[in-house]
Amino acid sequence: MAPEDIRWGHEDEPGDLFDQSAVSEQPGGATVPRSFLSMAQSVVWHSDPSRFSRLYAFLWRLNDKPGLMADCADPALSRLRLMEKNVHRCQHKMKAFVRFREVGSPDAPRRSFAAWFEPTHHTIEPTAGFFARRFADMDWRIYSPGVSVIFESGKTRFIEDQPRLDLPEDAGEALWITYFQNIFNPARLNVQAMQSEMPKKYWKNMPEAAAIPDLIASAPERARQMAAAEPTSPPLRAEKILARQRRQGRAPVLGEQ
Amino acid sequence: MNIMAQYSLSQKLAILSDAAKYDASCASSGTNRRDSRGGKSLGSSEGSGICHAYAPDGRCISLLKILMTNFCIYDCSYCVNRVSSNVQRARFSVDEVVRLTIDFYRRNYIEGLFLSSGIIRSPDATMLDMVRIVEKLRHEENFRGYIHLKTIPDASPELVEKAGLLADRLSINVELPTDASVAKHAPEKKPAQIRKAMADVRARKDAARDRSHTGKRPPRFAPAGQSTQMIIGADGSSDATVLGQSTRLYSGYKLKRVYYSAFSPIRDSSAKLPLISPPLQREHRLYQADWLLRFYQFDLDEITSVTPDGNLDLDIDPKLAWALANRGLFPVDINVAPKEMLLRVPGFGVKLVGRMLQTRRQRTLRYEDIGRMGGSMKKAKAFVTAGGWSPGGLTDSADLRARFAPPPKQLSLF
Ligand code: SF4
Numbered sequence: 001m002a003p004e005d006i007r008w009g010h011e012d013e014p015g016d017l018f019d020q021s022a023v024s025e026q027p028g029g030a031t032v033p034r035s036f037l038s039m040a041q042s043v044v045w046h047s048d049p050s051r052f053s054r055l056y057a058f059l060w061r062l063n064d065k066p067g068l069m070a071d072c073a074d075p076a077l078s079r080l081r082l083m084e085k086n087v088h089r090c091q092h093k094m095k096a097f098v099r100f101r102e103v104g105s106p107d108a109p110r111r112s113f114a115a116w117f118e119p120t121h122h123t124i125e126p127t128a129g130f131f132a133r134r135f136a137d138m139d140w141r142i143y144s145p146g147v148s149v150i151f152e153s154g155k156t157r158f159i160e161d162q163p164r165l166d167l168p169e170d171a172g173e174a175l176w177i178t179y180f181q182n183i184f185n186p187a188r189l190n191v192q193a194m195q196s197e198m199p200k201k202y203w204k205n206m207p208e209a210a211a212i213p214d215l216i217a218s219a220p221e222r223a224r225q226m227a228a229a230e231p232t233s234p235p236l237r238a239e240k241i242l243a244r245q246r247r248q249g250r251a252p253v254l255g256e257q
Numbered sequence: 258m259n260i261m262a263q264y265s266l267s268q269k270l271a272i273l274s275d276a277a278k279y280d281a282s283c284a285s286s287g288t289n290r291r292d293s294r295g296g297k298s299l300g301s302s303e304g305s306g307i308c309h310a311y312a313p314d315g316r317c318i319s320l321l322k323i324l325m326t327n328f329c330i331y332d333c334s335y336c337v338n339r340v341s342s343n344v345q346r347a348r349f350s351v352d353e354v355v356r357l358t359i360d361f362y363r364r365n366y367i368e369g370l371f372l373s374s375g376i377i378r379s380p381d382a383t384m385l386d387m388v389r390i391v392e393k394l395r396h397e398e399n400f401r402g403y404i405h406l407k408t409i410p411d412a413s414p415e416l417v418e419k420a421g422l423l424a425d426r427l428s429i430n431v432e433l434p435t436d437a438s439v440a441k442h443a444p445e446k447k448p449a450q451i452r453k454a455m456a457d458v459r460a461r462k463d464a465a466r467d468r469s470h471t472g473k474r475p476p477r478f479a480p481a482g483q484s485t486q487m488i489i490g491a492d493g494s495s496d497a498t499v500l501g502q503s504t505r506l507y508s509g510y511k512l513k514r515v516y517y518s519a520f521s522p523i524r525d526s527s528a529k530l531p532l533i534s535p536p537l538q539r540e541h542r543l544y545q546a547d548w549l550l551r552f553y554q555f556d557l558d559e560i561t562s563v564t565p566d567g568n569l570d571l572d573i574d575p576k577l578a579w580a581l582a583n584r585g586l587f588p589v590d591i592n593v594a595p596k597e598m599l600l601r602v603p604g605f606g607v608k609l610v611g612r613m614l615q616t617r618r619q620r621t622l623r624y625e626d627i628g629r630m631g632g633s634m635k636k637a638k639a640f641v642t643a644g645g646w647s648p649g650g651l652t653d654s655a656d657l658r659a660r661f662a663p664p665p666k667q668l669s670l671f
Contacts (some may be wrong), residue, residue, distance in 0.1 A: 072626075073616055082631075097309070107431050113364065136293035136295065138299070163528050172364055178270050183277070184269045187522050190537075193311070217308070229526070231527060237340075238332070
């Protein structure tokens, strides 16, 4: 069927059309290059409603010109490649920026966590496997405005249109923020580099982001103070420790720690 | 008598992460693939690393990077933890590090742990405690995430062996680019000892690759390899010296990475070292040059010979500096030039070159194709010809460098 004869709805039931089996089952169906399939498997999760028609139109051209997948500068292909890249990036950011809160007892035999995450594309489903492989010994849920994923006793399932819940406070977050504040080097302030990798749209669901404005504001003064401080004289114990090492030529027992 | 105050876990974390931030490495990539399917363990690694956050200094936060203790009996003048500094001292217990790692990991804050330590009591005693932490993580918590251990230079070979079987990556910092600088600024450290430790790790890694006569493969040893760090700007070494050292380290010890860390003001700094704002641009250029050496088939002297004093040009990247000094080789025709030459075109990266080679088997490449492949002609256009494009006199024009170098600006302290 020619691309211009098809109207694509907004219904998000992707996947089947480009499944290897689905394609090869069509009588007289053309063979589809593997590279197209793997690209399509990402592009279908893009939020752009034109994704299916773009994929199909390109597939149609591919039929006549199998070499087209190798033409990295074909405008339609490079547009699809860009969509693929957007989806990959969104998946990567989800793996990075989901923040779980503990919702069960820390002493329970199987611990239990939940998160709220707002992906740019339809990223929850293709990325759930990553979390299942990583956090197999605990229960976890990632809620999002569209599809949410629930992992319980080793089984993954998806639910839709979950209302936004308030997750309970988690004491672990304070330690994480402490870490975030102290691993930062104020003498190397580079806000732009931070934001290009961690865009602001993610901040509202990341506990450490609340600390960022203060860290930025105080950085120049902290760096200036470090540079301006006079060298202090070493603590008394330093000379003793160094003298002992010099005598022994090897690190000695320092006494009780 | 206990000479440290009693700190809460949070205070210890503040002190011992502050003390760890001068180590540039936070990589968590390149180890063997594994996961926790089956539900008996926690953690995975799937090849590429993940940066779970970025600090306002723009640096990736991938690992919980902490010192076990910032107590140290050595006196390295560039280091915030040296014995002669007056910073607060703290020490984590084994269980505290294990708990922090697991609790951070379960909340998806980190890929794993990067543990290093000041030297307390003796190198072996320090290393033993670090190994106990990792053992507990792996064997009691069944943790399969990433672990990077900074090994203590003089620790016994048995302990390093154990560490390599438990950790993904081992590292030892060479600290400064020359032995003379190490002798001056880190008098207790012995460069020969550091090199021997790196050679041992390499030998163990190599041995772990060979199957025994029974055909059984020995357990993997530090599968993500070893790395090191050099501090830039604390001594007078030129970039040529720094890169020369890196080249030897890469080839001699098969290091995965050499990190360059711009010397940065620290609290309670030593009177022996000048306090300067960190030479970040220099650090950046060194990483670019390092990249050219490893992935673009440049030789060291090609990069350093185009600099007047052995220091990289801060205003333009080292590939562009090389191309400007070798304009006779340009312009190249992107439709016929061999891969090695395409890689030398300023602005062309490895990925883009791969796409160009693939596409030009189909048809002739035109100027506007480069943008559609995700590349940029901003720098490259002076150095290439393509369908519909010739640089004409641009390649040899006198003001070519000025087009790329930023306008001179006033120096400021920060
Ligand atoms: S050995 Fe030197 S560099 Fe390492 S912590 Fe001690 S003083 Fe710092």
